[in-house]
Amino acid sequence: MNRPRIVDRPAFVLAFRLLAAFLACVPLLILAINIATQSLGPDPGQEVTESLGLAAFQLLIVTLAMTPLKRWSGWAGWIRVRRMLGLFAFFYAVLHVLAFLQFILGWSDLWATFTKRPYIVAGALSFLMLVPLAVTSTRGMVKRLGKSWKPLHKLIYLIAIAAWVHFIWQARSDVGEMVAYGLVIVGLLALRWKWNGVRGLIPFARG
Amino acid sequence: MSGAAAVAAGLSVPGLLSAAKLPVPGEALDYVAMPGFSTDEEKTPFEDVTRYNNFYEFGTGKGDPAKYADEMSVDPWSIVVEGECGRPGKYALEDLLKPHEYQERVYRLRCVEAWSMVIPWIGIPLADVIKRLEPNSRAKYVYFETLYDPDQMRGQRSLFSTIDWPYQEGLRMDEAMNELSFLAVGLYGKTMPNQNGAPIRLVVPWKYGFKSIKSIVKVRFQEERPKTTWEMLAPQEYGFYANVNPEVDHPRWSQKRERRLPSGLLSPNWMETVKFNGYGGQVADLYKGMDLSKFY
Numbered sequence: 001m002n003r004p005r006i007v008d009r010p011a012f013v014l015a016f017r018l019l020a021a022f023l024a025c026v027p028l029l030i031l032a033i034n035i036a037t038q039s040l041g042p043d044p045g046q047e048v049t050e051s052l053g054l055a056a057f058q059l060l061i062v063t064l065a066m067t068p069l070k071r072w073s074g075w076a077g078w079i080r081v082r083r084m085l086g087l088f089a090f091f092y093a094v095l096h097v098l099a100f101l102q103f104i105l106g107w108s109d110l111w112a113t114f115t116k117r118p119y120i121v122a123g124a125l126s127f128l129m130l131v132p133l134a135v136t137s138t139r140g141m142v143k144r145l146g147k148s149w150k151p152l153h154k155l156i157y158l159i160a161i162a163a164w165v166h167f168i169w170q171a172r173s174d175v176g177e178m179v180a181y182g183l184v185i186v187g188l189l190a191l192r193w194k195w196n197g198v199r200g201l202i203p204f205a206r207g
Numbered sequence: 208m209s210g211a212a213a214v215a216a217g218l219s220v221p222g223l224l225s226a227a228k229l230p231v232p233g234e235a236l237d238y239v240a241m242p243g244f245s246t247d248e249e250k251t252p253f254e255d256v257t258r259y260n261n262f263y264e265f266g267t268g269k270g271d272p273a274k275y276a277d278e279m280s281v282d283p284w285s286i287v288v289e290g291e292c293g294r295p296g297k298y299a300l301e302d303l304l305k306p307h308e309y310q311e312r313v314y315r316l317r318c319v320e321a322w323s324m325v326i327p328w329i330g331i332p333l334a335d336v337i338k339r340l341e342p343n344s345r346a347k348y349v350y351f352e353t354l355y356d357p358d359q360m361r362g363q364r365s366l367f368s369t370i371d372w373p374y375q376e377g378l379r380m381d382e383a384m385n386e387l388s389f390l391a392v393g394l395y396g397k398t399m400p401n402q403n404g405a406p407i408r409l410v411v412p413w414k415y416g417f418k419s420i421k422s423i424v425k426v427r428f429q430e431e432r433p434k435t436t437w438e439m440l441a442p443q444e445y446g447f448y449a450n451v452n453p454e455v456d457h458p459r460w461s462q463k464r465e466r467r468l469p470s471g472l473l474s475p476n477w478m479e480t481v482k483f484n485g486y487g488g489q490v491a492d493l494y495k496g497m498d499l500s501k502f503y
Contacts, residue, residue, distance in 0.1 A: 042255035042469035174267045176367030
């Protein structure tokens with residue numbers, strides 16, 4: 001009987017998942033250390049809010065990279081961490097929204113903030129679309145939704161674009177970093193287009 | 208009096224010693240405290256004033272200026288004066304400062320990003336300098352320009368910067384002549400740290416911080432209103448006047464409140480923003496009859 005490749009052994013995949021989980025926690029660890037050592041500068045609320053939002057955005061992009069990595073490498077391990085990374089992105093997004101409400105808004109001026117400020121609207125839409133994806137990420141929900149699961153989860157492409165808009169709108173004078181993120185997102189979406197046609201990118205469309 | 212100043216006193220004409228030397232970074236300055244021009248609110252600590260800066264010439268991060276501003280050399284420094292005035296020319300900074308006695312003024316600084324600080328500046332009234340340059344009747348505005356030198360200012364080397372350098376600002380003549388308008392050459396009793404706009408910067412405390420242009424190399428008197436950097440970049444967000452005004456929101460956030468720094472995570476230091484940053488008594492008359500929601 002052929003023994004499975006090392007990378008396909010359950011212990012290896014488990015170790016990989018643990019490593020991925022640890023890496024996804026790193027932004028939170030760094031933040032915790034900075035808070036504990038009071039090295040966030042004179043405006044820590046702003047700093048915390050920004051770094052949580054960036055972590056959510058980065059993890060969203062990493063999540064989008066898992067399917068291409070699986071296709072190129074043929075290794076299923078990438079897919080085994082995809083849901084977890086997506087949920088981490090959601091987790092950071094929740095913390096980001098709470099931090100924004102607590103530290104930046106102080107729970108005041110809510111109506112104007114979420115109706116009159118376009119970059120906030122883009123961020124809020126991005127976050128709201130993440131909610132149904134997080135809720136339907138459990139094994140049970142995947143089963144229950146059956147063929148509808150994938151069309152629903154194609155919302156992630158729209159979420160990535162909305163999140164990018166949320167960031168580029170705030171880039172004050174140097175847009176280099178956000179242009180780079182944008183190119184990565186465009187690349188990841190273009191792969192889906194190549195593999196599945198344009199319908200592969202449209203949420204709720206089958207196929 | 209510091210040792211260096213004492214030596215200078217021995218060598219130079221008495222009475223001119225306070226500003227006769229080029230400011231050396233971190234050197235103590237002689238100055239007169241101006242309680243009438245100072246708030247007694249708690250000052251923002253030196254560490255925060257010098258490590259949390261918007262000075263995009265050195266990068267867009269708040270910590271970038273403190274990290275990279277020492278790549279700028281401020282000695283020697285000269286300022287070109289041009290336009291509608293009787294005494295145009297290129298002035299060595301020390302010659303421009305020489306006749307003046309330094310003052311200390313503790314001003315509030317309100318950033319357009321909704322945070323604020325209280326900073327003890329050392330400098331001279333802008334009006335005193337302007338008078339010596341003899342602006343003529345066509346001088347309706349004063350234009351200021353920051354150093355442009357990508358070799359020394361890494362933010363200006365960025366390929367993706369949307370700012371059309373050099374940084375440009377301006378004031379209406381009556382604003383510039385207002386008793387609050389200040390040219391600062393130091394803070395906390397010492398010469399200006401590079402990241403705060405060494406060797407000389409404007410301080411107009413009733414306006415959002417971006418009006419207080421740093422590291423000035425050019426002053427021009429002109430008849431037309433100058434276009435300013437942020438106004439050119441995003442005219443719907445930043446206007447020429449940029450007076451602190453809680454009634455006029457920035458399109459992306461409210462200006463009703465501010466976080467006075469240092470602010471804490473668990474105890475955010477919120478306070479209500481006051482029109483003209485609390486300096487209405489001195490400046491409100493400048494804007495009589497103007498619709499400040501239109502001329503923001």
